[in-house]
Amino acid sequence: MNAHAPSLPQxxxxxxxxxxxxxxxMLRDMRSRFGGNYWGYLVQVLWPCxxxxxxxxxMTFRGIKSPMGDDPMVFIASGALPALAFQYISREVMKGYMIHKPLTYFPQVKRFDTIVARVLVEIVSSFLGVCLVCIVLLCFGVDPVPADMITAIGGYLTAIALGIGVGTVNxxxxxxxxxWVxxxxxxxxxxxxxxxVYFMACYMPDEIYYYMKWNPITQIIEWVRLGYDPTIPVQVDYLYLFGWVFGSLTIGLLMERYVVRAQQ
Structure with missing residues (x-):
């Protein structure tokens, strides 16, 4: 065998x-946002702030006091961040599939790959947004650390998981x-x-609050706020929320297998 023969590429x-x-x-996702460059991705990360x-x-202009604690920033952030995490992920996963659909004509790119890539980008974006909001709160002298860290993080992760499940269904x-987009x-x-997000659902009349509890986002917000104020009069139905998460993810994966692939 010739020692000087060119080696074959691995x-x-x-x-x-x-x-x-x-x-x-993922890189294409980040560049396909506002303006067609990475600065557009930065705009999306800054949007929660x-x-x-x-x-x-x-709230300050109208003189509305925070119904939970003394700081309206913590009250709004504890409701808006999990709601926006669900909203962005469930919507952007669907939009990512539509944007990257022409790429699936290449044999290396599968339609499920476009879903996974957009999910990863949105998870990173969500946590970057949370970090930026915490930095902004610290700059204003507000302590963003919840009283029960595990409870608050658990609620936020559930919002992300529900966004992924509903996104796959979408x-x-x-x-x-x-x-449907x-x-x-x-x-x-x-x-x-x-x-x-803007009010405490548990302080609504019982007839209205009963129907609001059917909205999983309402219970996820209450879950996160329990991490900041364990004394608020709410009871989160964790089994109901986990049923939404795993049920939507199961239905979404079945639809990807038998509906999305059938369109190829």
Whole structure:
């Protein structure tokens, strides 16, 4: 055997190819936001801080006191962050599938890969947004650390998990009805306005509060706020929320297997 013969290139493993595809999709996701560059991705990460500032400014202007604790920033953040995490992930997973759909004509890119890539990007974005909000609160002299860290983190992770589950269901729906991308915006806006971000749902009349508890986002917000104030009069139905998380994820994966792939 000739020692000077050129060596053959090593064949990449399936895992290496898969990771390269995921990284390429994630980078494309980050550049496909506002403006078509990475600065657009930064705008999305900063949006929770802007959102928090607008809501707190509106409460201060109208002279509304915080119904939980003494600081309106903590009250708004404890409700807006989990609600926005669910809203962004469940919506952006669907949008990512629609944006990257032409790439699935390449044999290396599967439609499920576009879902995984967008989920990873949105999870990172959510935690970056939380970190930035905490930094802003510290700059204003507000302590963002909850009294019960495990409870608050558990509620926020549940919001992310529910967003992933509902996002996969949305992918199955929009693969058949592309107009659902627009229709779901109305759904998320309605859920956001009625879930208790700006008010304490438990202080509503019992007849109204009973129906609000059917909204999983309402209970997730109450779960997070329990981490900040364990004395608020709420009872979270954890079994109900886990049923939503695992049920939506199961339905979404089944739809990806039998509906989305059938469109190929």
């Amino acid at each position: 064949r990449q493993s399936h895992l290496d190819v898969y990771l390269r595809v995921l990284s390429a999709l 802007v959102h928090l500032g607008i809501l707190v400014g509106a 992918v199955g729906i929009c693969s058949v009805f592309p107009g 627009i229709g779901y915006i109305l759904v998320t806006v309605t859920l956001y306005l009625t879930s208790g």
